[in-house]
Amino acid sequence: MKLLKCFAFVYFAISWARGIPGQFKIYKEDKSLKNLFLLLGRLIMAITAMIVAAAIYL
Structure with missing residues (x-):
């Protein structure tokens, strides 16, 4: 479950970074x-x- 949450936040970060x-x-x-x-x-x-x-992954 931690790994899934980690990937979700990485996905959000990538989607926000693509708009920069x-x-x-x-x-x-x-x-x-x-x-x-x-x-x-x-x-x-x-x-x-x-x-x-x-932080979630650790």
Whole structure:
């Protein structure tokens, strides 16, 4: 069961990380605070999901 939860969080991290390049492109075109927060939110959620996956596995 732990391994299944770990894979679920890894899947979430990969899905959030896949959206980062597109969000970065949007941020480069229009450097607004809203776009920066959306980009940072995706980065933080991807990193957090990987940390949680490692914590569940250990």
